[in-house]
Amino acid sequence: MTYWGGTKKDGKRGRGATGKMLFVAALEVSPKGRPLYLRLSHLSGFTKQEIKSWSSKHLVQGSLVATDGLNCFPGVEAANCYHEPIITGGDEYDEFKVFT
Numbered sequence: 482m483t484y485w486g487g488t489k490k491d492g493k494r495g496r497g498a499t500g501k502m503l504f505v506a507a508l509e510v511s512p513k514g515r516p517l518y519l520r521l522s523h524l525s526g527f528t529k530q531e532i533k534s535w536s537s538k539h540l541v542q543g544s545l546v547a548t549d550g551l552n553c554f555p556g557v558e559a560a561n562c563y564h565e566p567i568i569t570g571g572d573e574y575d576e577f578k579v580f581t
Contacts, residue, residue, distance in 0.1 A: 532556030
């Protein structure tokens with residue numbers, strides 16, 4: 482889940498930046514880890530309830546959901562999915578590479 486687009490208006494970056502659209506991106510992968518399906522959806526906020534509602538509508542119960550560990554993502558557990566937070570280093574490059 483992330484913010485998308487907009488031009489730089491006030492110098493703010495990331496969450497709270499003006500001109501950005503909040504959205505969730507869900508990627509289904511094959512057993513070999515290859516991308517199969519992608520869903521992008523606009524959200525009104527990063528809250529546990531918003532994530533629970535979205536997950537209940539768009540994810541199969543029992544799915545494993547890997548996230549960056551933001552505090553709203555345990556909402557997927559309320560939708561009967563498994564949650565695997567992957568804590569990253571913020572703006573710093575981290576060693577966990579999803580795509581090679």
